[in-house]
Amino acid sequence: MIQVHQFLGLKPGPRLIVLGAVHGNETCGTVAMRRLIEELGSGKLHISAGSLTLVPVANPLAFARGQRVGDRNLNRNFRPTLHPQDNEDRIANVLCPLLASHDVLLDLHSFHTAGEPFAMRGPGNNCGTLEPFSLANEEHALAVRLGVRRIVDGWMATYATGVAERLARTPPANRAGLLSVDPFYGMGTTEYMRSQGGISITLECGQHGDASAPEVAYQAIRNALAHLGLIKDTAPPACPEPEYLLLTQVVDRMHTEDTFARPWTSFTPVSRGEVIGVRFGGGAVLAEQDGFVVFPNPHATVGNEWFYLAQLSKPT
Structure with missing residues (x-):
């Protein structure tokens, strides 16, 4: 009900x-x-x-x-x-x-x-x-x-x-x-x-x-x-x-042992090439461009959204 x-x-x-x-x-x-x-x-x-x-x-x-x-x-x-x-x-x-x-x-x-x-x-x-x-x-x-x-x-x-x-x-x-x-x-x-x-x-x-x-x-x-x-x-x-941001990328969690490089919070700035997380097996997940981490979820289920990246934008 x-x-x-x-x-x-x-x-x-x-x-x-x-x-x-x-x-x-x-x-x-x-x-x-x-x-x-x-x-x-x-x-x-x-x-x-x-x-x-x-x-x-x-x-x-x-x-x-x-x-x-x-x-x-x-x-x-x-x-x-x-x-x-x-x-x-x-x-x-x-x-x-x-x-x-x-x-x-x-x-x-x-x-x-x-x-x-x-x-x-x-x-x-x-x-x-x-x-x-x-x-x-x-x-x-x-x-x-x-x-x-x-x-x-x-x-x-x-x-x-x-x-x-x-x-x-x-x-x-x-x-x-x-x-x-x-x-x-x-x-x-x-x-x-x-x-x-x-x-x-x-x-x-x-x-x-x-x-x-x-x-x-x-x-x-x-x-x-x-x-x-x-x-x-x-x-x-x-x-x-107002501050405008545009979501540009979503990154999925691929394994239960994928871990963040540090405890991210939404809208933490990142620089291109900065390590955001580490995949099971040791591969680094890097920021492809300057921007912000959004919706980081350390408990994301495998195959679903782990975090998003965003950039500053303008009103449409």
């Missing part, structure tokens, strides 16, 4: 949906939404226009277990299926139509290692086949008003490149049933939302367990409500000097 809390304004306006605990051990959004539900229930906060839908726990099985996944990663291969095979397939079949009935998605997450909160937005406007989009300006306007200064993009294109590399090293006989070699396996909640004509932001609110992460999540929801005009509050100003 998935609990959904909905609040309807009496005037027309955008339809905002907020998700928490898509990954069960990322609870900052859950805490923030429970606080907001109390305020809305007591009358301290009032939705005057549009609608607000809150899903504090999007993945109840993973949440109950206190772990990232139930059977698999809900934020991959997020799309409806006629023949659901696992917990996350069944959840997607419930959440996909719910997302499609909204205009804006804010998906609240946290990350493994220490680091500064950041927002992930989608692509620039394009007519391509991977992630066509026409609302980049509206999405950017929301991203810079959520209370964080760092904006990251390039997810789907980078993931698709990573899939091509997986295909190159995976014999055809071993590909059957292997979702991670499908470029659209990179589709998560926000990518699905864009495919349905909406705008969406993933907000990474801080490290798992960081006491300040729920406050980051709460303020982001309040800022989104004010920016979209759902509450009668002063609209938040845009971040005056």
Whole structure:
């Protein structure tokens, strides 16, 4: 069962949906939404226009277990299926139509290692086949008003490149049933939302367990409500000097004994040729260019994302 809390304004306006605990051990959004539900229930906060839908726990099985996944990663291969095979397939079949009935998605997450909160937005406007989009300006306007200064993009294109590399090293006989070699396996909640004509932001609110992460999540929801005009509050100003980064490469973990050269945190600068990790057997994994390490996961499963690399970018 998935609990959904909905609040309807009496005037027309955008339809905002907020998700928490898509990954069960990322609870900052859950805490923030429970606080907001109390305020809305007591009358301290009032939705005057549009609608607000809150899903504090999007993945109840993973949440109950206190772990990232139930059977698999809900934020991959997020799309409806006629023949659901696992917990996350069944959840997607419930959440996909719910997302499609909204205009804006804010998906609240946290990350493994220490680091500064950041927002992930989608692509620039394009007519391509991977992630066509026409609302980049509206999405950017929301991203810079959520209370964080760092904006990251390039997810789907980078993931698709990573899939091509997986295909190159995976014999055809071993590909059957292997979702991670499908470029659209990179589709998560926000990518699905864009495919349905909406705008969406993933907000990474801080490290798992960081006491300040729920406050980051709460303020982001309040800022989104004010920016979209759902509450009668002063609209938040845009971040005056946002930092833009573009994901450029994903590197998979190939063996359980692959190890990082040091305890990386997201957005640690690296120089071209610097050793990031060491493969089982002794081969060094080097930075191919100057940039930043993003999403380093020392506990990544074999064949999946170990870390990403990013470079400074410009607004699109």
